[in-house]
Amino acid sequence: MLTARWTRLRGALAQFLYGLTGYEFARHALQMRHExxxxxxxxxxxxLIGVPVLPPVYSLRLLPYxxxxxxxxxxHMAQRKEFWEKDEYDLHGL
Amino acid sequence: xxxxxxxxxxxxxxxxxxxxxxxxIDRHVIQSDPKRATPATLYMDxxxxxxxNRNILFGYHFxxxxxxxPIIGAIVAANLWGWLPAIIWLILGVSxxxxxxxxxxxVISVRNDGNSLSAIAHRLVSPxxxxxxxxxxxxxxxxxxxxxxxxxxxxLESQPKTQLGVIVLTVMGLLLGQMLYRWRTGLVGATVLTxxxxxxxxxxxGWTEEVFKAFNAGLNNVSxxxxxxxxxxxxxxxxxxxxxxxxPSLLFWALAISAFCYAGSVLPIWRMAxxxxxxxxxxxxxxxxxxxxxxxxxxxxxxxxxxxxxxxxRGFNPQLGPAGVMPLWPMLFVxxxxxxxxxxxxxxxxxxxARQIQNEADMLPIGGGSMFAEFLxxxxxxxxxxxxxxxxxxxxxxxxxxxxxxxxxxxxxYATSLAFAAFIVIVLVVTQLLFRVQRVTLxxxxxxxxxxxxxxxxxxxxxxxxxxxxxMTGTWVYLWQLFGGANQMMAALSLLLxxxxxASVGKNWMYAGLPxxxxxxxxxxxxxxxxxxxxxxxxQINMAAGRTIPVVGSALMILVALLxxxxxxxxxxxxxxxxxxxxxxxxxxxxxxxxxx
Numbered sequence: 160m161l162t163a164r165w166t167r168l169r170g171a172l173a174q175f176l177y178g179l180t181g182y183e184f185a186r187h188a189l190q191m192r193h194e195x196x197x198x199x200x201x202x203x204x205x206x207l208i209g210v211p212v213l214p215p216v217y218s219l220r221l222l223p224y225x226x227x228x229x230x231x232x233x234x235h236m237a238q239r240k241e242f243w244e245k246d247e248y249d250l251h252g253l
Numbered sequence: 254x255x256x257x258x259x260x261x262x263x264x265x266x267x268x269x270x271x272x273x274x275x276x277x278i279d280r281h282v283i284q285s286d287p288k289r290a291t292p293a294t295l296y297m298d299x300x301x302x303x304x305x306n307r308n309i310l311f312g313y314h315f316x317x318x319x320x321x322x323p324i325i326g327a328i329v330a331a332n333l334w335g336w337l338p339a340i341i342w343l344i345l346g347v348s349x350x351x352x353x354x355x356x357x358x359x360v361i362s363v364r365n366d367g368n369s370l371s372a373i374a375h376r377l378v379s380p381x382x383x384x385x386x387x388x389x390x391x392x393x394x395x396x397x398x399x400x401x402x403x404x405x406x407x408x409l410e411s412q413p414k415t416q417l418g419v420i421v422l423t424v425m426g427l428l429l430g431q432m433l434y435r436w437r438t439g440l441v442g443a444t445v446l447t448x449x450x451x452x453x454x455x456x457x458x459g460w461t462e463e464v465f466k467a468f469n470a471g472l473n474n475v476s477x478x479x480x481x482x483x484x485x486x487x488x489x490x491x492x493x494x495x496x497x498x499x500x501p502s503l504l505f506w507a508l509a510i511s512a513f514c515y516a517g518s519v520l521p522i523w524r525m526a527x528x529x530x531x532x533x534x535x536x537x538x539x540x541x542x543x544x545x546x547x548x549x550x551x552x553x554x555x556x557x558x559x560x561x562x563x564x565x566x567r568g569f570n571p572q573l574g575p576a577g578v579m580p581l582w583p584m585l586f587v588x589x590x591x592x593x594x595x596x597x598x599x600x601x602x603x604x605x606x607a608r609q610i611q612n613e614a615d616m617l618p619i620g621g622g623s624m625f626a627e628f629l630x631x632x633x634x635x636x637x638x639x640x641x642x643x644x645x646x647x648x649x650x651x652x653x654x655x656x657x658x659x660x661x662x663x664x665x666x667y668a669t670s671l672a673f674a675a676f677i678v679i680v681l682v683v684t685q686l687l688f689r690v691q692r693v694t695l696x697x698x699x700x701x702x703x704x705x706x707x708x709x710x711x712x713x714x715x716x717x718x719x720x721x722x723x724x725m726t727g728t729w730v731y732l733w734q735l736f737g738g739a740n741q742m743m744a745a746l747s748l749l750l751x752x753x754x755x756a757s758v759g760k761n762w763m764y765a766g767l768p769x770x771x772x773x774x775x776x777x778x779x780x781x782x783x784x785x786x787x788x789x790x791x792x793q794i795n796m797a798a799g800r801t802i803p804v805v806g807s808a809l810m811i812l813v814a815l816l817x818x819x820x821x822x823x824x825x826x827x828x829x830x831x832x833x834x835x836x837x838x839x840x841x842x843x844x845x846x847x848x849x850x
Contacts, residue, residue, distance in 0.1 A: 171308045178312020179538075180531070181440050184433060187523055191434075193300045228299055235298035 193235065196226045256548040256559045256636050256657070259340065263632045267625045270348035275356065275621045278764050282755075283360055285613040292367030293609050302367060304611030307618060314606045315623040316534065318355070318598045321401070321680045322591030322740075323631030328638045328646045329733060330588045333492075334581055336639040337565040342585055343635065346593025347628040350768040354744045356620035357751040357765055358599030362607035363616060365754075369604045370747055377753050377835075379827040385820045387698045389746075392813045393597075393739040394691040398716065399723025400732035401684040402514075406507035406724065408647060408677060410500075413465035414458035418674045419681060421454035422536075423513060426529030434523045447528075448535040455536065455674040456667050469502040476501050484803035487790040488730040492571075494790075499725065507724060510684065511717045517685035518692050518713040526686055533682040540654065540675030545633050547657030558656030561639045563649075578786065583779035586772075587737035592631020594772065596743020598624065603747075637672070651676060691716045723810065725802045728791055731783055735814055738780040742821050745772035749828040756832055759839035777821055784814035 200207075203222050226232055279285050293304040305313075330339040358370065365373050374382035409416055425447040432438040432447075480498035489495040517526045551559035569581045591598075602620055610616055633654075638646060641653030654676075655669030663671070692712040700707040706715070723732060748769035755762035791807040 174306055174308035175312040178309035178314075179316045179534070180312075180444070182309055182313050183316075183527065184440065184531075187527060188434075189300055191523070231297060231299040234296055234302070235300050 193232070196232060197236070199225050200232065254336070254561045254565070254639075255552045255556075256640065257550075257552040259632065259636055260545070260549050262340075262344070263629055266344045266348060267628065270352065271621065271625060274348065275352050275617060278353070279356070279617040279621075282761050282764060283616075285360075285616055287612050287614040289613050291363050291610045291613060292607070293611055296367065296608075302608045305609040307612070307615040310606060310609055310615065311619050311622060313609075314602065314619050315626050317601055317605060318591075318595070318623055319627045319630050320537075320591075320683045322595060323589075323627055324634040324650070324676065324679065325400075325404070325733060326589040326737065327592060327631050327634040328650050329730060330585055331563060331635055331638045332646050332649075333567070333571060333579055333588065334585055335564045335566040336561060336635060338581055338585055339589060339635050340632070342589055343592050343628060343631050346586075346589070347625060350744070350748075350772065351592075351594040351628065352621040352624045353764055353768055354594050354596070354748055355598045355602055355624040356617055358602035358747050359607045359610065359616050359620040361751050361754050362603040363610055363613065367608045370600060370750060373603075373754065374750050377757060378750065378824075378831045382824060382827060385824055386746075387694065388816060388820050389739060389743060390600075391691065391694050391698055392817060393736065393743065394687050394694065395716070395719055395723070396732055396736035396739060396810075396813065398514075398684060398687045398691060398720040400729045400736055401680050401687065402507060402510055402720050403724040403729035403732065404647070405510050405677065405680055405684060406503055408673075409506040409510070410469065410503045412673065413462045413469065414670060415455075415673055415677050416465045417458050417461045418451065418455035419677060422451050422532060422678060422681075423529065425451045425532050426525060429528035429532060430524045433528065444531075444535065447532050451532055451536060452539075456670055458670055458674070459666075472502040472505050473500050482725060482800075482802055484725075484800050485791070485794045485798065486728055487786075487794075488728055507721060510681070511721060513681070514685045514688040515713050515717055518689040518716070519709050522689070526689055529685060530682045533678040536671075537675045537679045540658065540671050541630065541633060543661055543663075544637065544654045544657040544672070545629065547660035548633065548636050551657055551660050554660050555656070558640060558653075558659065562641070563639050578782060580782065583775040584734060584782060586775045587734055587741050587779040589631065590737040590740045592628050592634070594741065594744045594768075595627075596740050596745070596747055598627075599744060599747035647676060688713060688716050688720075719809075722802075722806050725806055728787070728807070728810075731787055731791070731810065734783050735780065735810060735817075738776045738783065738814075739817055741772055742776040742780075742817065745769050745776060746821075746824055746828075748772065749824070749832075753828055753831045753835060757835035757840050773821065773825055777818055780814045780818050780821075784811050787811050787814070 199222070207222070222229070291304070293302050296302040297304060327339060327343070330342075361370070361373060362368060368376075371383045371386050374386070409419065429443055429447045432443040433440065480500055481504060482499040483496055484499075485494065486497040487494040489497055517529065520526070548559070571579060586593075606619060610619070634650065637653030637657065638650045639653065640656060641649030641651070651669055651673040654672035655665060658668035658671060659665045692709060695712045695716060696707045696709070698706075705711045745768075748765045752762045752766040752769050755765060787807045787810050792804060792811065795803040795807070
């Protein structure tokens with residue numbers, strides 16, 4: 160009982176420490192990846208909607224490997240954004 | 254009074270306010286429901302909307318809201334009114350206003366599809382609210398940037414021991430960014446290397462003290478030892494007023510800080526701003542954790558560093574002579590901002606944290622809990638300055654915090670160096686980011702009207718130039734109070750918005766409405782008092798002496814103050830109308846969507 164509680168507490172502390180330290184790097188890495196995926200999407204968009212744009216269909220075949228989560232990508236792009244929702248505002252510390 | 258008693262009072266405040274008040278509001282007014290789907294689960298996009306574990310998000314949110322604000326505010330307030338009013342405001346502020354503002358910022362966003370406060374204000378109040386928010390944010394950032402550059406330049410110039418640490422911090426920040434994002438080094442190894450080297454440079458600041466002293470003297474010889482600018486500063490010499498002199502060395506360090514901030518503003522965020530903040534975080538966290546635990550055991554281990562030495566109460570309107578009027582109400586309530594209540598927390602919570610909440614039951618521990626943790630940071634700063642030796646406020650703070658740290662066996666000179674460095678680092682890294690955010694705000698606000706503002710270099714240079722101009726007025730205490738006014742006004746606006754939303758969904762709005770009204774009136778009054786002080790004690794005196802730069806700077810500050818009041822009046826009027834509209838005819842609340850299994 161006591162051991163389980165101690166393990167839970169240690170886990171919570173480790174998560175808190177990760178939130179304080181490494182989490183923002185992980186989030187930023189995700190945002191950078193999303194930007195790269197967006198570039199690839201622009202290249203393949205013609206193929207995606209059936210308009211014949213070069214380079215040919217091979218790029219579309221690559222799409223699931225480069226951008227595995229297409230549904231979440233679409234959702235992200237569809238969100239309306241205010242300018243102060245940029246990542247700079249996550250790190251203000253006032 | 255000693256530090257142990259103050260820490261116990263602080264801990265009791267957190268416990269009682271959280272369990273007896275905050276939890277009650279969460280259960281009975283907001284009725285947070287663990288089964289209701291949050292925007293993070295509904296709109297998960299893997300980037301912004303991402304359900305995140307409660308403990309991780311608590312750490313992330315706390316780090317994002319805690320920095321220089323609670324420290325500087327407590328230092329200034331303790332010196333103006335004594336430690337007793339400061340501690341009472343910290344306790345009452347966080348118990349009845351602070352947690353409510355932070356928590357509500359998250360709640361309103363979670364219950365409105367993860368929308369930001371401006372988007373909700375546009376829908377519930379009026380379309381012009383968004384424009385007014387632009388004005389607020391830009392001037393808020395300008396004021397705090399001017400205050401921080403002023404503090405930093407003065408401290409760096411007068412404390413040659415600290416300069417090596419700041420230079421190494423910058424280099425280590427750049428190295429960390431390269432290691433993490435380019436060389437793909439592990440976070441733990443990179444942290445040990447960069448934080449370790451920065452810590453060595455901070456503790457060994459004395460090695461290069463003579464070099465930097467000679468460097469400053471060399472710079473001052475350029476003008477033959479004469480100041481570049483002289484102006485009257487009513488807040489100098491413990492608020493007795495004195496002529497301040499801007500020497501070439503001070504200007505050099507102000508420009509060096511500006512160059513640092515300019516680089517942080519225009520480089521990719523991963524290259525400089527983010528890693529420098531990260532390294533700085535560890536230095537500050539180390540000092541704060543050692544300091545807080547040291548304050549707790551100091552009455553037993555080292556009683557001489559645990560007794561308060563500054564007066565408990567200096568009066569409701571301390572006689573400041575040329576520094577003008579400083580009535581406890583409203584000025585205390587804006588001088589101590591972030592440890593008691595802060596508008597920026599709500600603004601950030603609504604877009605940054607709210608979109609990662611995976612369960613409505615997490616809103617209170619994360620939003621309210623982080624604010625209570627920030628209160629403890631403000632309390633520690635107040636304790637440090639209350640036990641510190643007499644002298645300049647920042648020096649007293651460093652001496653006090655150094656005393657707490659020395660309880661753990663670190664020699665006092667190293668402990669004080671670490672405390673000084675923690676203060677400088679936390680202000681410096683925040684200043685760097687301020688310019689970045691200010692640049693983005695300026696280009697969004699004026700980019701259409703004045704296209705050069707869209708250029709990041711031009712926008713950054715405009716921001717830096719304005720901050721230097723404000724710094725040259727020399728009255729950073731007034732700048733700080735104006736910033737506090739703008740910050741608290743943002744808190745009032747977010748609470749007003751929450752009040753309108755609560756009325757619109759037919760809930761009891763009192764817990765947000767009463768603090769909102771109090772903060773709105775208080776901050777309007779405080780901004781007007783500061784404008785009066787600036788006019789009578791800086792503008793007029795320097796005008797009579799024919800000193801152009803402080804006259805222009807103080808005129809700019811007065812103009813900003815009046816703009817803030819006008820913006821606040823507009824928002825107050827619009828929210829009052831919206832409140833009356835919804836109070837009598839609440840809109841139908843949507844049925845909650847079911848959470849995923």
